[in-house]
Amino acid sequence: MRNQLFLFVLLLALSSFAQSFVVPKLPYAYSDYAPNIDAQTMEIHLTKHHQAYVNNLNKAIKGTMFDGRSLEEILLSIPPVAADALRNNAGGHYNHSLFWEILAPKSSQSACGSSLNEAIIAEFGNIDSLKKQMFSAAMSRFGSGWAWLIVTPTGSLKVTSTANQDNPLMGVCEVRGIPVLGIDVWEHAYYLNYQNRRADYLTAVWGLMDWSKITEKYDSAKANVKLLSRLKGDNKKKKKGK
Numbered sequence: 262m263r264n265q266l267f268l269f270v271l272l273l274a275l276s277s278f279a280q281s282f283v284v285p286k287l288p289y290a291y292s293d294y295a296p297n298i299d300a301q302t303m304e305i306h307l308t309k310h311h312q313a314y315v316n317n318l319n320k321a322i323k324g325t326m327f328d329g330r331s332l333e334e335i336l337l338s339i340p341p342v343a344a345d346a347l348r349n350n351a352g353g354h355y356n357h358s359l360f361w362e363i364l365a366p367k368s369s370q371s372a373c374g375s376s377l378n379e380a381i382i383a384e385f386g387n388i389d390s391l392k393k394q395m396f397s398a399a400m401s402r403f404g405s406g407w408a409w410l411i412v413t414p415t416g417s418l419k420v421t422s423t424a425n426q427d428n429p430l431m432g433v434c435e436v437r438g439i440p441v442l443g444i445d446v447w448e449h450a451y452y453l454n455y456q457n458r459r460a461d462y463l464t465a466v467w468g469l470m471d472w473s474k475i476t477e478k479y480d481s482a483k484a485n486v487k488l489l490s491r492l493k494g495d496n497k498k499k500k501k502g503k
C-alpha cells in the first residue's frame with residue numbers, strides 16, 4: 262500500500278513536471294552574439310526576462326483549462342479579454358523562444374533557402390525592401406513590442422507588429438499568421454548597449470539573423486496546413502462578427 266502511494270505521488274509529480282514550460286538553452290555562448298548584442302544583455306534577457314515569463318506562465322495555467330495544452334494551442338485559444346498573466350506570459354515565452362532560434366553569430370549563419378528567397382522577391386522585390394519594412398514596423402511600434410515577418414493564412418509573406426508580448430497567432434491580433442521572424446523591440450533587448458538608440462540595435466540584430474533557420478521556419482509554416490486553415494477560419498468568423 263505504501264509503495265503504491267509512493268508510486269502515485271511520484272507519477273503525479275512527474276506528470277505536473279512534464280506539463281511545465283521551460284526556457285530553452287541558447288545554441289551559442291552569450292559572448293558569441295557580441296559585438297551586435299553584448300553578453301550581459303543576452304544573459305539577463307534569457308535568464309531573467311524570459312525565465313520570468315516562463316515562471317509566470319506556469320503559474321497562470323496551473324489548475325486551469327490551459328494546463329497540459331501546447332503553447333501554440335494556448336495562444337490560439339486566448340480569448341480577447343484574457344487575463345493579462347496568461348496573455349503576456351504565454352506570448353513572452355513563445356516570442357522569445359522564436360527569437361533565440363533565429364539568431365546566430367556571423368560565423369555560424371547560413372544563407373537563405375531558395376523557397377524563402379523566392380517568396381521575399383515575390384512579395385517585397387528584394388531583401389532590402391523587406392528590411393526597410395521590418396525596421397519601419399519596429400521603429401513605429403510605440404513603447405514595447407515586436408516586429409514580425411509572418412506567413413498569412415493565404416500563404417503569403419507579410420510584415421506586421423504587435424504591442425507588448427502579443428503575437429500574430431493570438432486571436433486578439435488584427436493581423437494573423439504564423440511568425441517566421443520576430444524582432445524584440447522591448448528596451449530590455451538593447452538598453453545596456455544602445456540606450457535609446459533603437460535604430461542602431463535594429464541594424465545590429467539584423468546582422469545576427471540566421472536565414473537558414475528562418476527558411477526552416479518559413480517551410481514549416483507553409484506546410485502547416487492545419488494551422489493556416491484554423492487562422493483563416495478565425496478571420497472569417499471575425500468578419501462575420503461571431
Ligand SMILES: [Fe+2]
Pocket residue numbers: 306310357445447449450
Ligand atoms: Fe525580450
